Amino acid sequence: MAERFHTIVTTVENKPGVLARVAGLFSRRGFNIESLAVAPTDDDRFSRITFTVDVESAPLEQVVKQLNKLINVVEIRELDPAASVSRELMLVTVSADATHRKELMELIDDWRAYVLNENTEQIMLSFSARPARLEEFEEKLRPFGIAEIQRTGRVALQSLAD
Numbered sequence: 001m002a003e004r005f006h007t008i009v010t011t012v013e014n015k016p017g018v019l020a021r022v023a024g025l026f027s028r029r030g031f032n033i034e035s036l037a038v039a040p041t042d043d044d045r046f047s048r049i050t051f052t053v054d055v056e057s058a059p060l061e062q063v064v065k066q067l068n069k070l071i072n073v074v075e076i077r078e079l080d081p082a083a084s085v086s087r088e089l090m091l092v093t094v095s096a097d098a099t100h101r102k103e104l105m106e107l108i109d110d111w112r113a114y115v116l117n118e119n120t121e122q123i124m125l126s127f128s129a130r131p132a133r134l135e136e137f138e139e140k141l142r143p144f145g146i147a148e149i150q151r152t153g154r155v156a157l158q159s160l161a162d
Contacts, residue, residue, distance in 0.1 A: 008052075037152060037154060084157060086154050
């Protein structure tokens with residue numbers, strides 16, 4: 001079975017409006033972006049856009065072809081899921097009253113999440129993992145009561161060769 005989502009890494013010139021042009025291309029063509037993360041590279045002249053594309057909304061070749069037409073695009077690579085590492089970050093605030101606090105802290109320890117902030121009623125956590133693992137952790141937190149949640153877009157790098 002073919003993967004529904006593909007991770008594409010694009011190096012672009014770090015100039016105003018480039019992200020808007022890339023996003024506009026997807027919008028105009030009806031392509032669905034599942035996840036998007038952008039940051040400058042170690043060279044200030046360039047930024048790296050990592051996005052996960054729903055290939056059911058458009059063929060992958062069409063996405064790459066359209067991206068290549070944009071003048072500020074320097075490089076485009078698709079990352080093979082079997083030969084890359086991807087992660088996403090979740091920040092979440094969970095209810096943590098005295099009755100359930102011990103149970104919640106055990107869950108946090110088991111999943112190796114980090115406590116960022118807390119008071120007598122809530123705990124704010126940070127958790128980084130593969131997107132599917134984030135979803136599993138989120139489901140474990142739901143019974144405690146999620147007050148607020150934010151997830152980043154997926155970031156990915158090619159695996160290191162042996």
